[in-house]
Amino acid sequence: MKTLRLLLGDQLNLQHSWFKQKEENVLYAMFEMRQETDYAKHHIQKIVGFFVAMREMADTLEKNGHKVIYYKINDTSNKQDLGLNLTQLMLEFDITHFEYQAPDEYRLSSQLEKICKSLEITHEVFTTEHFLVSQDFLEKMFQGKKQVILESFYRTVRKQYGFLMEGSEPEGGKWNFDHDNRKKWNGKPEVPQNFPVHNEVSAVYEEIKTSACAFIGEINTKDFLWPINRSQSLTVLEFFCKVALPHFGSFQDAMDQKEPWLFHSRLSFALNTKMLHPKEVVEAAVKAYKKNPQAISLAQVEGFVRQIVGWREYMRGIYWWKMPEFAKLNYFGHERTLPKWFWTGETKMNCLSKSIKQSLEHAYAHHIQRLMVTGNFALLAGIHPDALDEWYLGIYIDAIEWVEITNTRGMSQFADGGIVGTKPYVSSANYIQKMGNYCSNCFYEYGKKTGEKACPFNSLYWRFYEINRPLLEKNPRIGMMYVTLNKMSDTNKKELFEQAEKYLSGIESL
Numbered sequence: 295m296k297t298l299r300l301l302l303g304d305q306l307n308l309q310h311s312w313f314k315q316k317e318e319n320v321l322y323a324m325f326e327m328r329q330e331t332d333y334a335k336h337h338i339q340k341i342v343g344f345f346v347a348m349r350e351m352a353d354t355l356e357k358n359g360h361k362v363i364y365y366k367i368n369d370t371s372n373k374q375d376l377g378l379n380l381t382q383l384m385l386e387f388d389i390t391h392f393e394y395q396a397p398d399e400y401r402l403s404s405q406l407e408k409i410c411k412s413l414e415i416t417h418e419v420f421t422t423e424h425f426l427v428s429q430d431f432l433e434k435m436f437q438g439k440k441q442v443i444l445e446s447f448y449r450t451v452r453k454q455y456g457f458l459m460e461g462s463e464p465e466g467g468k469w470n471f472d473h474d475n476r477k478k479w480n481g482k483p484e485v486p487q488n489f490p491v492h493n494e495v496s497a498v499y500e501e502i503k504t505s506a507c508a509f510i511g512e513i514n515t516k517d518f519l520w521p522i523n524r525s526q527s528l529t530v531l532e533f534f535c536k537v538a539l540p541h542f543g544s545f546q547d548a549m550d551q552k553e554p555w556l557f558h559s560r561l562s563f564a565l566n567t568k569m570l571h572p573k574e575v576v577e578a579a580v581k582a583y584k585k586n587p588q589a590i591s592l593a594q595v596e597g598f599v600r601q602i603v604g605w606r607e608y609m610r611g612i613y614w615w616k617m618p619e620f621a622k623l624n625y626f627g628h629e630r631t632l633p634k635w636f637w638t639g640e641t642k643m644n645c646l647s648k649s650i651k652q653s654l655e656h657a658y659a660h661h662i663q664r665l666m667v668t669g670n671f672a673l674l675a676g677i678h679p680d681a682l683d684e685w686y687l688g689i690y691i692d693a694i695e696w697v698e699i700t701n702t703r704g705m706s707q708f709a710d711g712g713i714v715g716t717k718p719y720v721s722s723a724n725y726i727q728k729m730g731n732y733c734s735n736c737f738y739e740y741g742k743k744t745g746e747k748a749c750p751f752n753s754l755y756w757r758f759y760e761i762n763r764p765l766l767e768k769n770p771r772i773g774m775m776y777v778t779l780n781k782m783s784d785t786n787k788k789e790l791f792e793q794a795e796k797y798l799s800g801i802e803s804l
């Protein structure tokens with residue numbers, strides 16, 4: 295039997311049991327394809343990052359004695375389509391059996407199922423062996439439920455793995471240290487310097503340019519800062535645990551206009567491409583904390599563990615529970631197009647300008663910038679969730695649909711009507727001012743609700759609650775906002791809503 299095994303671009307798990315032994319009759323296939331570069335307009339660092347990491351993986355497999363067929367983007371034999379490439383290889387190498395690892399994206403999962411239906415040879419699907427929780431576990435947790443709350447999911451997985459547990463109780467007697475973890479960063483402590491990964495990626499960049507596929511964003515091809523193989527990914531993990539984890543929790547919600555990374559791990563690309571396993575990431579963080587609890591408090595490490603064990607695995611559960619319907623949800627019926635400045639950062643609103651320009655420069659923004667700046671504005675302005683998904687999917691190096699769409703359409707836009715979160719994440723300028731330093735350099739005044747230079751977030755915020763009253767007023771977590779709104783005088787409300795409408799009608803020039 296001659297077997298063809300497919301490896302997708304986000305299946306770069308060198309620890310997978312497939313690679314435990316060399317098998318004479320197994321051929322691995324990896325393809326750089328236009329079908330993958332063109333389904334959204336991606337950031338150039340995302341395309342380069344994926345291709346370079348795939349090539350590194352293919353090289354390592356070959357060095358370890360495996361047989362690999364690798365199609366580069368401009369290879370003449372590359373049909374640029376998964377089905378066509380597979381069929382071509384099956385004929386060329388007299389393949390009698392096909393195997394693949396279950397994709398994390400619905401799009402690719404459906405495509406592969408369809409391909410397999412048309413095959414005359416046998417096939418088998420394997421797990422990627424990547425996630426902490428299995429598909430069976432997800433089914434037990436999610437199927438038949440009305441809602442699954444992150445907190446109960448997180449606690450179940452933490453107990454199952456014994457992460458930060460003392461018997462059946464959480465270490466420190468509390469599951470959640472969020473309360474200690476919401477600090478503004480005022481320049482101290484110093485943010486980590488000397489990031490340990492620097493790559494030269496000019497050759498791949500030139501090939502992508504030759505292929506003429508469309509892309510957005512900037513790249514420094516002489517100093518590409520994302521890890522491109524397992525060894526570099528482990529280096530980033532070690533760097534994080536040593537220098538950023540001691541302050542991760544405290545400043546995870548902080549924003550700074552000059553410091554894009556603050557104390558964040560920058561591990562999402564290595565995790566989402568599966569170069570790192572979430573278990574080893576959590577274990578490394580817990581080990582660092584146990585070794586030096588004076589430097590790394592429990593609140594810091596719990597904040598980090600919660601992101602990986604809780605949010606990341608939970609979002610995957612939501613995705614497979616609710617797809618494909620999830621991709622069409624639009625609870626508020628939002629229809630507005632995305633302002634053109636989302637693609638350039640050219641807006642007078644400093645928080646948006648800085649967050650967008652940073653995203654174009656680094657293919658990165660941290661969670662609060664994604665949620666409370668770009669996402670917050672889009673929700674208040676009533677942007678169509680399709681346009682938002684396309685933007686988030688394209689611009690971030692870590693954006694793969696299963697984790698992008700659940701965060702964007704679910705957590706950030708509440709387009710799911712409350713599947714992921716219990717209330718919409720919206721705020722006025724107050725939150726952005728409290729958690730960052732954008733407002734001090736802004737054309738607009740964060741303290742002003744109406745009149746010249748009033749911050750758009752303020753009037754849009756109250757307009758959002760007013761127009762969505764029928765959908766939100768009964769939500770117990772929001773009730774207080776309506777108490778405040780109801781207490782406002784009619785004149786105040788009129789001025790506020792007129793201000794909001796004026797800003798929305800001139801949204802392109804905000």
Ligand SMILES: Cc1cc2nc3c(=O)[nH]c(=O)nc-3n(C[C@H](O)[C@H](O)[C@H](O)COP(=O)(O)OP(=O)(O)OC[C@H]3O[C@@H](n4cnc5c(N)ncnc54)[C@H](O)[C@@H]3O)c2cc1C
Nearest residue numbers: 558559560561562601605606661664665692693698701706
């Ligand atoms: C609108 C929106 C879109 C997002 N799109 C993506 C996306 O496409 N891909 C993606 O990986 N993350 C996404 N996130 C989650 C989060 O913003 C990123 O995981 C994080 O910013 C990556 O940077 P980091 O590795 O430095 O993370 P850190 O802040 O250091 O966090 C550590 C790790 O925890 C995980 N994590 C943290 N928050 C989340 C979350 N909400 N959901 C899932 N995992 C989480 C990530 O794997 C991350 O690497 C999105 C969030 C929002 C609000």
Ligand code: SF4
Nearest residue numbers: 643645733736740749
């Ligand atoms: S004033 Fe408003 S628009 Fe300007 S930075 Fe602050 S929150 Fe953003």
